[in-house]
Amino acid sequence: xxxxxxxxxxxxxxxxxxxxxxxxxxxxxxxxxxxxxxxxxxxxxxxxxxxxxxxxxxxxxxxxxxxxxxxxxxxxxxxxxxxxxxxxxxxxxxxxxxxxxxxxxxxxxxxxxxxxxxxxxxxxxxxxxxxxxxxxxxxxxxxxxxxxxxxxxxxxxxxxxxxxxxxxxxxxxxxxxxxxxxxxxxxxxxxxxxxxxxxxxxxxxxxxxxxxxxxxxxxxxxxxxxxxxxxxxxxxxxxxxxxxxxxxxxxxxxxxxxxxxxxxxxxxxxxxxxxxxxxxxxxxxxxxxxxxxxxxxxxxxxxxxxxxxxxxxxxxxxxxxxxxxxxxxxxxxxxxxxxxxx
Ligand SMILES: *[C@@H]1O[C@H](CO)[C@@H](O)[C@H](O)[C@H]1NC(C)=O
Numbered sequence: 001x002x003x004x005x006x007x008x009x010x011x012x013x014x015x016x017x018x019x020x021x022x023x024x025x026x027x028x029x030x031x032x033x034x035x036x037x038x039x040x041x042x043x044x045x046x047x048x049x050x051x052x053x054x055x056x057x058x059x060x061x062x063x064x065x066x067x068x069x070x071x072x073x074x075x076x077x078x079x080x081x082x083x084x085x086x087x088x089x090x091x092x093x094x095x096x097x098x099x100x101x102x103x104x105x106x107x108x109x110x111x112x113x114x115x116x117x118x119x120x121x122x123x124x125x126x127x128x129x130x131x132x133x134x135x136x137x138x139x140x141x142x143x144x145x146x147x148x149x150x151x152x153x154x155x156x157x158x159x160x161x162x163x164x165x166x167x168x169x170x171x172x173x174x175x176x177x178x179x180x181x182x183x184x185x186x187x188x189x190x191x192x193x194x195x196x197x198x199x200x201x202x203x204x205x206x207x208x209x210x211x212x213x214x215x216x217x218x219x220x221x222x223x224x225x226x227x228x229x230x231x232x233x234x235x236x237x238x239x240x241x242x243x244x245x246x247x248x249x250x251x252x253x254x255x256x257x258x259x260x261x262x263x264x265x266x267x268x269x270x271x272x273x274x275x276x277x278x279x280x281x282x283x284x285x286x287x288x289x290x291x292x293x294x295x296x297x298x299x300x301x302x303x304x305x306x307x308x309x310x311x312x313x314x315x316x317x318x319x320x321x322x323x324x325x326x327x328x329x330x331x332x333x334x335x336x337x338x339x340x341x342x
Contacts, residue, residue: 040149040150041108041149041150041151042147042148042149042150043106043108043109043147043148043149043150043153044145044146044147045145045146045147045148045180045187045188045203046140046143046144046145046146047131047145048106048109048153048155048180048188049140049180049188049190049201049203050129050131050134050137050140051101051102051105051106051129051131052102052155052178052179052180052188052190052201053137053178053190053192053199053201054101054129054131054134055097055098055101055102055129055157055178056098056176056177056178056190056191056192056199057176057192057194057199058097058098058101058126059094059095059097059098059157059159059160059176059192059194060094060176060192060193060194061097061194062090062093062094062096062097062159063090063093063094063159063160063166063174063176063194064194064195065090065093066088066089066090066093066094067090069089071088071089071090071166071167072088072089073086073087073088073167074086074087074088075087083164083233083234084164085163086163086164086167087115087163088160088163088166088167090160090166091114091115091159091160091163092115092120092123092159094159094160094176095113095114095115095116095117095123095157095159096117096120096122096123096124096126097126097159098113098157098159098176098178099111099113099115099117099157099159100123100124100125100126101126101127101128101129102129102155102157102178104126104127104128104129105128105129105131106150106153106155108150108151109150109153109154109155110153110154110155110310111154111155111157112154112155112156112157112281112282112310112314113156113157113158113159113282114157114158114159114160114280114282114283115159139207139209139210140207143203143206143207148182152182152183153180153181153182154180154181154184154308154309154310155178155179155180155181156177156178156179156181156281156282156285156286156308157176157177157178157179157282158175158176158177158259158282158283158286159176160174160176161174161175161176161177161257161258161259161260161283162174162175162256162257162259162260164232164233164256165232165256165257170256171195172193172195172196172260173255173256173257173260174193174194174195174256174257174260175191175192175193175194175257175259175260175263176192176194177189177190177191177192177259177282177283177285177286177287178190178286179282179285179286179288179289179308180289181285181289181308181309183309184307184308184309184312185308186204186285186286186288186289186292186308187203187204187289188201188202188203188204188289189201189202189285189286189287189288189289189290189293190286191259191262191263191286191287191290193259193260193263198211199211200212200263200266200290201290202289202290202292202293202294203293204289204292204293205293208290208293208294212266212267212290212294213267214266214268214294215267215268217268217324217325220326222329223271223326223329223330224247224249225249225250225251226246226250226251226271226272226330227250227251227253227269227270227271227272228242228246228250228251228252228253228270228271228272228273228274229252229253229254229255229261229264229265229269229270229272229273229274230242230252230253230254230255230273230274230275231254231255231256231261231275232254232255232256234277235252235254237276238252238274238275238276239252239254241274241276241335242272242274244335245330245333245334245335246272246330246333253270258273258275258279258283258284258287259283259286259287261273261287261322262284262286262287262290262291262298262322263287265287265291265296265322265323265324266290266291266294266296266324268324271323271324271325271326272321272322272323272330273298273320273321273322273323274301274319274320274321274322275319275320275321276301276319277319278315278316278317278319279315279316279319279320280314280315280316281306281308281312281314281315281316282314284298284306284316284320284322285306285308287322288306288308288322291322291324294324295325296322296323296324296325296327297322297323297327298320298321298322298323299320299321299322299327299331300316300318300319300320300321301318301319301320301321301331301334302318302334303321303331303334304318321334
């Protein structure tokens with residue numbers, strides 16, 4: 001009995017000793033790791049949020065200024081569905097302002113833009129954003145700093161969403177957008193309406209802009225009268241899909257611009273944003289982030305979440321289903337025709 005007891009104590013002492021050694025080794029290693037990380041390129045998300053807002057607003061100014069001049073509308077060709085894909089000097093001016101002001105402020109961060117630099121060498125002549133110099137937004141000011149590795153960050157920018165409507169003078173549809181994704185997950189979304197001089201933003205789990213007014217959601221089991229917003233180009237086809245999927249009591253509203261449509265979901269003007277053809281990630285990333293903040297959801301029509309890392313494809317081929325609530329309910333109504341359609 002006694003023998004066994006002392007053996008047990010020895011065993012216990014051994015385990016303690018091992019545990020202690022393990023702790024010492026672990027401490028040493030983690031210490032080494034954190035000093036290594038300090039040397040790596042980090043970006044402060046709070047600064048990135050403030051810069052993203054500033055970039056969207058700088059772009060928006062170019063978009064509004066563009067209306068002072070001839071628009072110089074060119075075509076980037078036709079989309080797969082045959083809609084014209086126009087581009088104007090304002091798209092490029094806004095791209096230059098947004099892309100280079102972000103790139104100069106955060107050189108280590110990947111920025112993906114809808115447009116690329118025009119041949120104009122002045123495009124790159126943009127001032128870096130002096131975050132300390134920006135007007136103080138108390139909602140952001142009192143948030144904690146949060147640093148992440150620059151290499152994990154992708155910034156998606158849309159210098160002018162709804163160019164077609166812009167050329168038609170339908171200014172309320174027009175937005176500029178910035179989205180910050182970390183390891184492919186959208187974390188910060190900024191949607192700026194230059195003609196309404198409004199900027200909407202959200203930073204997941206932290207804060208959203210005070211101009212986003214959340215309407216309490218009805219807790220219906222099965223929404224029977226969904227208000228669906230769809231693209232203005234080829235609205236007819238999508239309207240057919242929507243009424244077939246969600247029933248004859250759904251109302252379908254065509255609208256321009258992905259940014260505009262998501263804002264309509266957020267302020268409870270619409271229940272569903274349905275897009276049945278291919279769409280680019282700079283069109284949807286910012287909206288995806290803001291929707292996530294308010295517990296909405298955006299997926300492909302097949303229900304897949306969207307990867308926003310910079311080495312992913314720019315295009316989402318399987319359409320978009322975005323909702324404020326009841327995502328699963330709407331998703332189950334999606335027709336099977338999507339599979340193998342592309
Ligand atoms: C809600 O958003 C839609 C689409 O962006 C807009 O047309 C409408 O004016 C907004 N309504 C309110 C009350 O903000």
